[in-house]
Amino acid sequence: MPRHQPGSSLTAARELYQEITKDPSARPLVVASWQRSIEYQVKSSCIDAPYLENPNLDSPLAKAALPILNALHEQLADDPVSTMVTDRNGVVLSRMVSHQALTTRLNRVQLAPGHVFAERYVGTNGIGTALASGRPVMIAGSQHYVEALRDFYCAAVPILHPTRRTLLGAFNLTTARQGSAGMLMALARSVAGQIESEIAAISSRRERALFQDYMDACSSVRPGPVLAINRDVVMMNEQLRSAVTGTDHYALLDHAREIADDLRFEGTRSIALPSGRIAELRVSRSRREDSDAGTIFRVRVIGRPQSGPVASAGSTRSGLGLVGSSPRWLSAVAETEAAFVAGSWLHLVGEAGAGKGTLIEALHRAKGAGRRLERVEAPLSESTHATEQWLRNVRELLAEPSNVVVLRDVHLLAAHLRQQLRSLLTHLDTTATGQLIMTSQPSMVTTDDVLDRLCVASVEVPPLRHRYGDIEHLVRFFLLKYRPSGESSCSPDALTMLQRCPWPENVRQLESVIRGLARRQSVRILRVEDLPPECRVSSHKVLTTIEALERDAILRGLMDRSSNVQRTAQDLGISRATMYRKMRRYGIVPSSLT
Incomplete structure (x- = not known):
């Protein structure tokens, strides 16, 4: 691919894009990435990778990858090759390189721990494009969107969860020396495979340890309601399932997840449930083999549900x-x-x-x-x-x-x-x-x-997800605000779905949804089928732009085909098994679509 003189305008980037599309050696994956980079309005004339202080090195991905990268670093001693692992958002968690000249060059382009190399910030690059496409990718020289990166050759491979096959991050090899792309990619694939195998081993050990502690809690003399949770697993006994239902159930799980994320906390915490009851949580950690396998909650529910919304x-x-x-x-x-x-x-x-x-x-x-x-x-x-x-x-x-x-x-x-x-x-x-x-x-x-x-x-x-009882009040308030005539209302099923939505952007997002619905003059009573795709999920995961687009495409496909998973999968060009995995990943509940 021919090299070009530096240009700082979007027009120059569009001209380069036109040349790339005509280049027979350019792969569709690279062409699609350049198109996305232009849509993001990334500046090709300068590098601007956001910086995140203290990236999470306590994740299963980091714990599995770092020992493997240390061993690889020793094998590649003094070779002008850098090894990196990133999280699913493109944040560089670790970078290892023993070649001083390459280290200096990488620092100049911000390809260092803490910086975010997602496509929306840096355009086409090994890390960002592998994460956006979900496929191994080789970005060579001038295939990079930003000029400052065009002296580098990068092979990046997505790292997937070994059982759920969800995206965890990427492994990336970067060098400034043009060589065998095939060998670089083969090494990157091999290392990514090793990391996935180690994650599988760690997950298996953690889940076995958590299950053992959960069973010990359930088989105690007076077990009561018990909940066990980690990043991958939720377990609860029948006493808890019977004692906490409806919106109280979702509120309890949300609070439990946030408490579990605070690895230092052990003891007792009380939380207010939407029904007006209080849940007293006795929190203990499942620690075996010097590893935190998850959190055990012994639950005591105090009080009786109040009739109707609290206050x-x-x-x-x-x-x-x-x-x-x-x-x-x-x-x-x-x-x-x-x-x-x-x-x-x-x-x-x-x-x-x-x-x-x-x-x-x-x-x-x-x-x-x-x-x-x-x-x-x-x-x-x-x-x-x-x-x-x-x-x-x-x-x-x-x-x-x-x-x-x-x-x-x-x-x-x-x-x-x-x-x-x-x-x-x-x-x-x-x-x-x-x-x-x-x-x-x-x-x-x-x-x-x-x-x-x-x-x-x-x-x-x-956050709004901790204010379940307020969602009904807020929906009515926003309906009256944007339909002053008072002629709109919300059906019970639609309200239940709105209460289950994770609302990552909180009240601002809820107001935006209701404002959009209120402007549709044909809608008098908001029903489930009127709600936008973002309200039809129960997952609290923060999605990238590409993931949100994929989620919405699946939702619209299911709604257009009366929740027929097989037909939707065929039309989207994926297998039914993949379709079900993506539905679980995005928290899509088929029963909510009909």
């Missing part, structure tokens, strides 16, 4: 206009209101779309007493001039005692800017400044966060 009469917070009556939501509102009224510096933590901004605006309207609300976003540029201007703006706004200054998404601030902001805030006299409110996402905040310690109060706004 339905108070679905709108008095005086604030906030919808919701779940205990965690009301607690977050009350704590935030107390800090706001007291003028205390406050840190609001919550997932995107959970309602942090709405809560602040409601409190300002009701309790602001003439104070001015000033919102400050993270700076768009990390240049010295931009950051200095941003800090100066924050200082000037806080110098006015009547201001309420909201620093939004502080987790997006670069490390050096966080340090400068901390220094600025530390030296301010909080008794003579405006009120500071910072917002961030919980997965981005650590227990030793220096900015969090500067605030008098820290409040976590619960």
Whole structure:
């Protein structure tokens, strides 16, 4: 394939794409990848791979891959070849290379641990294209979309779960020396196969260990309801299945998954269920052979279900206009209101779309007493001039005692800017400044966060999936908002499905769905068949763009063919077994489609 002079515009990328499509040596997989890169509007003139601090090295993929990569690194000593393993989102978890010159070149193009090499950010490249296509791929030289990568030759192979065949990540070999593509790909396939075999062995040991501890808990003198869970398996006995049903069942599982993800926690935790009951969870870890096999929950359910939605009469917070009556939501509102009224510096933590901004605006309207609300976003540029201007703006706004200054998404601030902001805030006299409110996402905040310690109060706004009882109130609220005539309602089956939806974008996503349905004048009563594909799944996994498109295509195919799996699989060009695997992967429930 011919080399081209650097060009920074999308037009130049389109011209290169036209040449690639005419090149007889270009494979369809590469052509399709370039098309996606253009659709993502990736800049071919510069590399811009996002950086994620502290990538997860505790996953089964990382634990299985790192020893194999260490052994391979010794075999390839001093060869100009780099070995890498990434997660399913393209985050480089580990990179090993002993050739100093190659190390320097890889660092220059950000091909290093923590950087994200998905196609949507970097365009066509070995890692991103293998993950997007789900197939082994060799990207040679000028087949790379971004110019800075065109001196490299990359062989990447997807790593799949050995039993579920879901995508876990990719193994990648990168070299700057043109050689035998066949040998490079053969080595990459071999190593990816070794990693998958080791994952199978680890999973088998973990599941056997968890099952043994689960059986011990169930066979104790007074077993009661028992739940066992890890990343791959959920086990529950009949006592738990009978004691916790309906929306309480989904709420319990959601809380259990989040508790299980905190590997350091053992002890007792109480959670409020949508029915108004309390579930007391006694948490213990299944640890065998120095490995965490999963989590055992001994469950005690306290109280009786309340008739109807919990506190339905108070679905709108008095005086604030906030919808919701779940205990965690009301607690977050009350704590935030107390800090706001007291003028205390406050840190609001919550997932995107959970309602942090709405809560602040409601409190300002009701309790602001003439104070001015000033919102400050993270700076768009990390240049010295931009950051200095941003800090100066924050200082000037806080110098006015009547201001309420909201620093939004502080987790997006670069490390050096966080340090400068901390220094600025530390030296301010909080008794003579405006009120500071910072917002961030919980997965981005650590227990030793220096900015969090500067605030008098820290409040976590619960995600929508933990507010089951509020979904009905929110649906009615948004229907009335976008259909003021009040002529729309939601059928019980549709409401049940909306309550089971994981809502990864929280209230913002629910509002978007209801707004779209309300604009369809033909819809008076929202039924299951009216709901978009995103509401017809029960899986809480975060999907890439490509996976979401695949999920929606399967859903639409099933709906168009009356849930006939075989016909849908044939029309999509996949086997029925593959179809069922993908349905399980995306949490598609056939009974919900008819």
